[in-house]
């Protein structure tokens with residue numbers, strides 16, 4: 746069994762990374778619980794050199810050498826086949842300008858387009874996935890303005906990997922290490938309260954997604 750967790754944030758000690766770590770913990774605890782071993786690996790997109798899809802269309806060339814894969818030789822070249830062969834993929838990203846980060850978008854293009862079939866079923870086998878988003882805004886604003894972002898990404902994940910992704914949205918995150926040192930218009934106290942009271946619950950939800958993914962993968966194998 747192979748579980749890959751993809752961190753679409755540059756900050757290894759902040760919100761997205763903590764959520765990804767919580768999913769990883771849920772995965773490893775449930776594997777232990779079930780006396781199973783598996784590969785569980787976290788990939789930080791910001792440590793990799795790559796670009797988004799270049800529309801070379803080799804992945805669509807019938808009987809071409811690269812049909813269904815990606816010919817671009819960069820840091821994703823060796824990783825993409827691992828991700829396509831995984832049992833579960835967990836993707837986490839902060840919201841930047843009402844979308845996932847540029848790194849995550851470029852990654853999604855490279856992950857999804859090679860398996861995309863115009864007017865047909867994707868070339869991928871079924872795979873369990875989860876999408877985690879974290880952001881500054883409140884749940885209300887997210888519901889009002891961001892739902893189409895989640896739907897777009899999750900529709901393409903579901904089309905490609907044939908199973909509905911788990912989805913976790915984490916609101917009102919604590920953004921600065923020390924709010925007094927930076928320009929902002931946030932209520933630091935409210936943010937701190939959210940971090941102390943709500944974020945642990947978000948981490949628990951992330952952990953539970955990890956547990957559930959292991960159960961799903963094991964069920965699918967039986």
Ligand SMILES: Cc1cc2nc3c(=O)[nH]c(=O)nc-3n(C[C@H](O)[C@H](O)[C@H](O)COP(=O)(O)O)c2cc1C
Pocket residue numbers: 754755756759760761762839840841842843844879880881882918919920
């Ligand atoms: C360039 C940039 C753009 C951002 N845009 C948004 C936004 O549109 N909506 C939002 O709710 N938060 C936005 N944020 C805040 C981050 O999504 C939020 O702080 C997130 O939890 C940071 O994740 P991290 O701690 O893993 O870096 C933005 C942050 C940055 C740096």
